[in-house]
Amino acid sequence: MGADNMKLTLKIWRQKGNKAKGQFQTYQVDNVSTHMSFLEMLDVLNEKLVSDKQEPVAFEHDCREGICGTCSLVINGYPHGPMQGTTTCQLHMRHFNDGDTITIEPWRSAAFPVVKDLVVNRDAFDRIIQSGGFISVNTGQAQDGNAIPIEKEVANEAMDAATCIGCGACVAACPNASAMLFTAAKVSHLAHMPQGEVEAAQRARRMVEQHDAEGFGRCSNITACEAECPKEISVEHIARLNREYLSSSVGGK
Amino acid sequence: MNTWFVRFITSSIGKKVVMALTGLFLISFLIIHLIGNLQLLSGAGGQAFNEYAYFMTHNPLIKATSYGLYASILLHAIQGILLWIKNRQARGSQGYAVKANRTAGASKASYRMGAIGSIILIFLVIHLIQFWYQTHWGSQIETVDYEGWDQPINDLYALVAFTYTNIWMVVFYVVCMIFVGLHLWHGFESAFQTLGLSHEKWTPLVKIVGRVLSVALAAGFAIIPIWMYLNQ
Numbered sequence: 296m297g298a299d300n301m302k303l304t305l306k307i308w309r310q311k312g313n314k315a316k317g318q319f320q321t322y323q324v325d326n327v328s329t330h331m332s333f334l335e336m337l338d339v340l341n342e343k344l345v346s347d348k349q350e351p352v353a354f355e356h357d358c359r360e361g362i363c364g365t366c367s368l369v370i371n372g373y374p375h376g377p378m379q380g381t382t383t384c385q386l387h388m389r390h391f392n393d394g395d396t397i398t399i400e401p402w403r404s405a406a407f408p409v410v411k412d413l414v415v416n417r418d419a420f421d422r423i424i425q426s427g428g429f430i431s432v433n434t435g436q437a438q439d440g441n442a443i444p445i446e447k448e449v450a451n452e453a454m455d456a457a458t459c460i461g462c463g464a465c466v467a468a469c470p471n472a473s474a475m476l477f478t479a480a481k482v483s484h485l486a487h488m489p490q491g492e493v494e495a496a497q498r499a500r501r502m503v504e505q506h507d508a509e510g511f512g513r514c515s516n517i518t519a520c521e522a523e524c525p526k527e528i529s530v531e532h533i534a535r536l537n538r539e540y541l542s543s544s545v546g547g548k
Numbered sequence: 549m550n551t552w553f554v555r556f557i558t559s560s561i562g563k564k565v566v567m568a569l570t571g572l573f574l575i576s577f578l579i580i581h582l583i584g585n586l587q588l589l590s591g592a593g594g595q596a597f598n599e600y601a602y603f604m605t606h607n608p609l610i611k612a613t614s615y616g617l618y619a620s621i622l623l624h625a626i627q628g629i630l631l632w633i634k635n636r637q638a639r640g641s642q643g644y645a646v647k648a649n650r651t652a653g654a655s656k657a658s659y660r661m662g663a664i665g666s667i668i669l670i671f672l673v674i675h676l677i678q679f680w681y682q683t684h685w686g687s688q689i690e691t692v693d694y695e696g697w698d699q700p701i702n703d704l705y706a707l708v709a710f711t712y713t714n715i716w717m718v719v720f721y722v723v724c725m726i727f728v729g730l731h732l733w734h735g736f737e738s739a740f741q742t743l744g745l746s747h748e749k750w751t752p753l754v755k756i757v758g759r760v761l762s763v764a765l766a767a768g769f770a771i772i773p774i775w776m777y778l779n780q
């Protein structure tokens with residue numbers, strides 16, 4: 296089942312460049328199939344725009360299977376759309392109705408400047424990772440996988456944190472534009488693993504310092520991030536980050 | 549200078565820890581404050597309340613604690629307003645045209661802590677001028693003689709009772725207590741999360757205690773002006 300002739304009205308944020316003034320522009324798309332993903336629906340629009348000799352809408356995407364974290368659209372006020380636990384690329388048009396008007400905006404945050412239309416610059420996340428989201432390993436041959444035993448429960452929790460794809464929906468959703476959930480996921484992931492121990496004392500402090508320097512807001516425990524995170528990362532990890540930070544700052548050397 | 553301390557206290561988490569610790573201290577004060585104030589309901593010309601007020605303003609230990617309280621209020625309010633401004637800046641100049649406000653557990657009050665806190669701050673200024681300033685330096689307050697006392701003491705009860713003969717004062721106090729309740733509805737559990745005190749077993753209990761406490765404090769304080777107005 297499923298229709299393939301939905302008609303939609305799209306209100307899309309258009310902005311030529313970082314310094315340019317943006318505004319919403321309204322488009323009609325016909326013949327949208329319920330089986331399309333949200334990005335495929337935008338592909339249909341862009342094909343039409345190109346054949347009409349108009350500038351296509353710029354949006355980011357890469358894997359289109361929910362693992363790379365590149366896609367980033369605020370759809371009707373929801374980062375990654377109204378379905379929870381889903382990236383924009385995995386959102387399907389069957390969740391919309393014929394005749395709907397859909398508002399599409401970029402991530403909004405002072406630390407994520409708009410590059411063009413719906414594309415924002417998320418380099419700030421890379422710099423947070425560079426400041427401490429890594430482990431030191433000896434070069435040479437890969438170690439035997441079973442040489443470092445890790446309890447199943449601990450591995451599970453580390454894995455839950457590690458599923459963060461660095462998309463930035465947490466920042467987009469947060470009224471304070473705080474990137475605490477992202478930072479917490481990275482710190483918490485490595486804090487669970489013996490491999491992360493070498494830098495543990497410094498990691499939380501460095502990453503939080505970088506987080507603050509990038510101009511992200513301060514966490515007020517609103518939990519909008521967890522509600523919108525496509526990987527359903529829990530704010531539990533923020534509490535762990537706070538503990539790690541306290542012990543690395545107050546308890547550290 | 550102790551650089552780790554400066555770095556800690558100026559970091560986002562350090563600032564939040566200050567908010568959480570001062571906030572929890574203020575909550576503990578509110579509990580004591582309410583228990584003491586419930587003596588306003590005991591009638592008898594307010595002797596019990598006036599004697600209690602005398603004790604609270606003359607016991608050296610309580611006086612020392614009260615300086616910590618003034619400092620906490622200032623620190624919490626200034627820090628809160630600074631965080632509020634900072635967070636608005638982080639949002640950027642271009643807002644969303646459409647924004648859904650979905651959360652994973654926190655109440656809607658969490659979105660408005662800065663605004664609710666600012667209302668509480670305005671309330672505090674008025675409240676302190678009305679009673680605290682009068683107790684210490686005011687001219688509106690009378691004194692009263694009680695048996696067993698060798699000097700007359702302040703009749704704070706009479707001042708409070710007089711204030712609550714005005715229905716608008718009663719309304720003002722009751723409305724402000726609703727905001728206190730909303731602030732604590734989110735604030736209590738939030739403070740534990742900020743301090744990293746989250747636990748599978750204990751966090752649900754913290755949430756329940758926070759909600760019971762915020763309703764009990766708001767309702768407890770609100771009953772006093774209502775009761776005094778009705779029994780004047």
Ligand code: HEM
Nearest residue numbers: 515568571574575625628661662665666669735738739742
């Ligand atoms: C009776 C007085 C007050 C009590 C008991 C109280 C208590 C609390 C508590 C427990 C928190 C949670 C801290 C955390 O999330 O870690 C909080 C947060 C907050 N309070 Fe208060 N507060 C009071 C008055 C005020 C005042 C006067 C302001 C003035 C603006 C204020 C502004 C804030 C703000 C902005 C936050 C949120 C901070 C954040 O999460 O970013 N509060 N309060």
Ligand code: SF4
Nearest residue numbers: 459460462463465524
């Ligand atoms: S925590 Fe969730 S919302 Fe934030 S960057 Fe990671 S995957 Fe995206």
Ligand code: FES
Nearest residue numbers: 357359364366384
């Ligand atoms: S395009 Fe990779 S997660 Fe959506």
